Amino acid sequence: xxxxxxxxxxxxxxxxxxxxxxxxxxxxxxxxxxxxxxxxxxxxxxxxxxxxxxxxxxxxxxxxxxxxxxxxxxxxxxxxxxxxxxxxxxxxxxxxxxxxxxxxxxxxxxxxxxxxxxxxxxxxxxxxxxxxxxxxxxxxxxxxxxxxxxxxxxxxxxxxxxxxxxxxxxxxxxxxxxxxxxxxxxxxxxxxxxxxxxxxxxxxxxxxxxxxxxxxxxxxxxxxxxxxxxxxxxxxxxxxxxxxxxxxxxxxxxxxx
Amino acid sequence: xxxxxxxxxxxxxxxxxxxxxxxxxxxxxxxxxxxxxxxxxxxxxxxxxxxxxxxxxxxxxxxxxxxxxxxxxxxxxxxxxxxxxxxxxxxxxxxxxxxxxxxxxxxxxxxxxxxxxxxxxxxxxxxxxxxxxxxxxxxxxxxxxxxxxxxxxxxxxxxxxxxxxxxxxxxxxxxxxxxxxxxxxxxxxxxxxxxxxxxxxxxxxxxxxxxxxxxxxxxxxxxxxxxxxxxxxxxxxxxxxxxxxxxxxxxxxxxxxxxxxxxxxxxxxxxxxxxxxxxxxxxxxxxxxxxxxxxxxxxxxxxxxxxxxxxxxxxxxxxxxxxxxxxxxxxxxxxxxxxxxxxxxxx
Numbered sequence: 130x131x132x133x134x135x136x137x138x139x140x141x142x143x144x145x146x147x148x149x150x151x152x153x154x155x156x157x158x159x160x161x162x163x164x165x166x167x168x169x170x171x172x173x174x175x176x177x178x179x180x181x182x183x184x185x186x187x188x189x190x191x192x193x194x195x196x197x198x199x200x201x202x203x204x205x206x207x208x209x210x211x212x213x214x215x216x217x218x219x220x221x222x223x224x225x226x227x228x229x230x231x232x233x234x235x236x237x238x239x240x241x242x243x244x245x246x247x248x249x250x251x252x253x254x255x256x257x258x259x260x261x262x263x264x265x266x267x268x269x270x271x272x273x274x275x276x277x278x279x280x281x282x283x284x285x286x287x288x289x290x291x292x293x294x295x296x297x298x299x300x301x302x303x304x305x306x307x308x309x310x311x312x313x314x315x316x317x318x319x320x321x322x323x324x325x326x327x328x329x330x331x332x333x334x335x336x337x338x339x340x341x342x343x344x345x346x347x348x349x350x351x352x353x354x355x356x357x358x359x360x361x362x363x364x365x366x367x368x369x370x371x372x373x374x375x376x377x378x379x380x381x382x383x384x385x386x
Numbered sequence: 387x388x389x390x391x392x393x394x395x396x397x398x399x400x401x402x403x404x405x406x407x408x409x410x411x412x413x414x415x416x417x418x419x420x421x422x423x424x425x426x427x428x429x430x431x432x433x434x435x436x437x438x439x440x441x442x443x444x445x446x447x448x449x450x451x452x453x454x455x456x457x458x459x460x461x462x463x464x465x466x467x468x469x470x471x472x473x474x475x476x477x478x479x480x481x482x483x484x485x486x487x488x489x490x491x492x493x494x495x496x497x498x499x500x501x502x503x504x505x506x507x508x509x510x511x512x513x514x515x516x517x518x519x520x521x522x523x524x525x526x527x528x529x530x531x532x533x534x535x536x537x538x539x540x541x542x543x544x545x546x547x548x549x550x551x552x553x554x555x556x557x558x559x560x561x562x563x564x565x566x567x568x569x570x571x572x573x574x575x576x577x578x579x580x581x582x583x584x585x586x587x588x589x590x591x592x593x594x595x596x597x598x599x600x601x602x603x604x605x606x607x608x609x610x611x612x613x614x615x616x617x618x619x620x621x622x623x624x625x626x627x628x629x630x631x632x633x634x635x636x637x638x639x640x641x642x643x644x645x646x647x648x649x650x651x652x653x654x655x656x657x658x659x660x661x662x663x664x665x666x667x668x669x670x671x672x673x674x675x676x677x678x679x680x681x682x683x684x685x686x687x688x689x690x691x692x693x694x695x696x697x698x699x700x701x702x703x704x705x706x707x708x709x710x711x712x713x714x715x716x717x718x719x720x721x722x723x724x725x726x727x728x729x730x731x732x733x
Contacts, residue, residue: 164470164491178693248570249555332553340556344463344531345691346470346483346490 167349172356175349184338185357191333192323193361195251199258200319204312207263211270211311215304216296221271228267236261236322240329254326261322262315269311273304309373316369320362415452416442416618419465419477421532422457423559424577429455430644432500432630432667433478438646439632441625446618461558463531466492475611476622480533481602481682482691488702489683489692493609495704497623498669500630501678501724503601504593504657505534505575507541508586510566515573518545518590521552527565527574529558531691533601534575536682539689540599541590549689578653593657597728602678604671612704624711630667631717637663664721665728671703672723673731 149169155161156168163171179185210228214221239260247253281299290298327336335354342350420429429437436442442453456474458464462483468474470492477494480503488494509515515524518541528535539549555571565571567585580586592599605626612619633640640663641654658666679698686692696702712718722730 162470162491162493164493167491175693184690341530343467344460344529344556346463346466346487346492346531347693348490350693 164346164348167352171349172352175347176353176356179338179350179353185335185353188333188335188338189357189361192327192335195254195258195326195334196316196319196323199255199323200262200316202255203259203262203319204266204315206259207266207268207311207315208270208308210263211267211272211308212274214267215271215274216300232264232268237325244329249329254323257326258319258322261318265314265318266311269307269314270304273307273311274300276307277303305377309369309377313366313369313373316365317362320358320365324358413452414450415454416446416476416622417454417456417474419456419458419468419474419479421461421465421479423459423461424563425579425648426646427455427457428646430647430649431640432626432633432669434629434643434646435632436626436629438643439629441628442622445621445625449618451618459559461529461532463529466490469494469606469608472608472610474608476605476607478603478605481604481679482533482536482686483531484604484606485679485683485686485698486531486692489694489696494606495609495612496604496606496671496702497619497704498605498626498708499671499675500603500667500669501597501600501675501728502658502661502666503533503603504591505537505601506578506581506588506592507573507590508566508576508580509573509589510569511585511587512569513572513587516589518542519547521573522547523552524572525553525555525570527555527557527562527571529562530554530556532558533603533682535691536685536689537575537592537599537601539691540685543685543689577649578656579649582650582653593659597674598678598681598726602675602682620707620710623707624714627669627708627711627715627717630669631715631720634663634667634720640667664730665724668721668724669708670721670723671705671708674724674726674728676703677726 152166153169156163156166157170167175176185210224214224214228236257239257243253243257243260247256277300281303282295285295285299323334324336324339327334328340335357339351339354342348342354420433428434437455446453456468458468460467462479463486465474465477465479466483466487469477469487484494484496507518515521521542526538528538542548542551555565555574557565557571557574562571562574562576563580563585566574566576566580567583573589576586578588581588605623607619633643637658641658642651644654645651676698683692683695683698687695709718712720722732725731
């Protein structure tokens with residue numbers, strides 16, 4: 130059993146490994162010109178440079194702060210809307226069509242207006258990120274609450290539970306998995322969008338490092354940026370995933386008893 | 387069997403369409419890039435005469451080459467990218483982008499250079515900013531990676547500041563002009579056209595300052611193109627020098643001619659006050675140019691704009707085409723070499 134899990138994990142590493150070897154081979158022999166794709170060693174050296182000079186940390190801090198604020202703003206407002214629509218039918222009837230209309234708009238399409246309204250400073254980035262984070266959160270919360278099995282509600286009606294007790298013992302526990310999926314989607318969306326926002330306009334941040342590096346023809350720095358973004362996004366999702374299994378796993382097993 | 391015949395048929399038709407038709411068979415074109423994005427998509431000075439007199443078109447007609455002029459909105463950095471992906475053969479752009487490109491591994495050679503370009507530090511007309519020192523903490527618009535980026539670093543350094551003391555906003559061309567008019571940025575390097583339109587005033591200018599603040603623009607060629615077509619490069623440089631020669635004959639005429647780009651005559655006169663026409667048309671990569679290249683590279687390095695400095699003298703400059711052209715055109719003594727301060731070196 131354990132062996133099977135390790136084997137499955139290793140299988141996922143085969144293609145990245147092949148790609149890495151091909152990348153190393155093609156770039157070290159300059160079959161692909163280094164100005165178009167720098168070699169892995171160059172990337173590592175550049176990463177170390179940026180890391181040891183503190184440049185990377187400073188810019189990551191800015192990006193993560195933006196993600197944090199945008200994520201909180203988006204997740205909380207998304208949760209509130211989703212909950213309201215899920216619990217009160219009139220709210221759903223009034224707001225769901227508008228929400229469905231709103232969520233068809235790609236967040237990047239808001240950029241011109243957001244810049245017009247908020248300028249190009251921090252508020253623009255935070256609101257932009259929160260727009261993107263808001264949608265999956267509201268959607269998944271609504272879905273979670275709507276998905277509470279009718280039989281459960283039947284049972285609590287028979288037992289004549291108060292509304293708070295219904296919420297605490299039935300609705301929240303059964304909506305939680307969907308809400309936590311919403312959180313993960315929302316965080317990964319926030320991380321994608323911070324890069325987008327910084328590519329448009331920023332003073333600091335990892336996206337901005339890439340814009341400047343591109344204009345200064347530092348292909349290696351751009352690629353380091355891409356890799357750092359990927360690793361950060363991956364790590365953030367993993368952490369949320371771990372938290373989910375830890376708390377929700379517990380919750381689920383309690384629920385089952 | 388029928389399937390194979392069908393496939394062969396399709397391939398034959400495809401080859402007939404794409405292989406033999408002259409339009410598709412590696413079209414012969416020479417592609418030249420310039421930083422653009424504001425003003426009209428035509429050039430001033432030597433390049434302007436080359437264009438106006440169709441010098442390249444005439445020269446390369448017999449070989450069947452078409453000439454393509456590209457004005458690239460993302461300016462020098464955009465020229466670098468276009469050179470990297472083989473969309474340009476030649477380009478004429480500023481000192482920082484050329485050096486940054488080369489430092490980033492872009493395979494280009496500098497064939498000629500021109501000096502004496504000016505820039506003015508502008509603020510909106512109603513701004514309270516009066517000196518460079520007032521820029522601290524302000525939003526300064528600059529084309530990141532263009533020659534005014536190092537210029538900005540330089541004037542800040544002169545005043546005990548660095549690029550980190552201001553907010554650098556990456557903006558170029560007409561976007562810059564709009565942003566300064568709407569007060570979205572507090573300052574930035576631009577042309578006198580904005581002062582003429584009443585939206586900006588000048589708080590600092592390269593005019594009348596030591597020549598180290600002025601721009602060096604270089605004609606660069608893709609190394610692969612140079613290796614493949616040394617003959618084309620030779621004739622190309624010769625025609626360009628011809629254009630420079632025409633531009634160098636009469637300063638008043640040339641400044642008037644330069645208004646074709648959309649600049650005002652009086653602005654051209656003000657910008658070039660005190661500079662001889664020989665100076666602003668001189669093409670040699672002489673001691674002055676290489677010294678200024680080195681200085682720009684050092685400023686760029688100190689401000690984190692170039693990460694890997696390289697030896698400017700070695701492996702980057704190729705003056706042989708220019709010298710051959712000057713000789714063929716009997717212009718070897720038409721332009722002097724200049725020293726660091728921009729004074730002609732007497733032979």
